[in-house]
Amino acid sequence: MPTAATAAATVITWAIAIGIIFVGSRMMWAPQAAADFGIPGTRTEDPATRAWLAVLGGRDIGYGLFLLIALIGGDTHLRGWMMLAGSLVTLADALITKLSGGPAKAYYGIHGGTTVVMAAAGAVLLLS
Numbered sequence: 001m002p003t004a005a006t007a008a009a010t011v012i013t014w015a016i017a018i019g020i021i022f023v024g025s026r027m028m029w030a031p032q033a034a035a036d037f038g039i040p041g042t043r044t045e046d047p048a049t050r051a052w053l054a055v056l057g058g059r060d061i062g063y064g065l066f067l068l069i070a071l072i073g074g075d076t077h078l079r080g081w082m083m084l085a086g087s088l089v090t091l092a093d094a095l096i097t098k099l100s101g102g103p104a105k106a107y108y109g110i111h112g113g114t115t116v117v118m119a120a121a122g123a124v125l126l127l128s
Contacts, residue, residue: 002128006076009124013079016086016118017067024060027053063089080125087118 002010026033031044031053043049063086070082094111 006128009121012121021064024057027057080122083122090115
């Protein structure tokens, strides 16, 4: 029987999966929204930048789908490993944003916060 912590971590995993698919979709179909994710001077009208954002969007959609697959067909430990792996992606995003001169609210709040939540949920799922 799952504990309350396991159930909460599973709900968080669902929210992250759906959220990252949404974020990835926005990067692909509304690239101007990407400017809010922390890289200053993002020129979304530039074709090269749009291509870069499409790659990021595709990555996010793909990772969200991997999480959904783990949620639907995997066990609790697989979900935990997937969340821990994803937390490394969001940690990299935080570092890239910081090193690119992005605002603290983006690298600590958006990317850093997501990293902490994903790592915590992953740990709970692994220990369940």
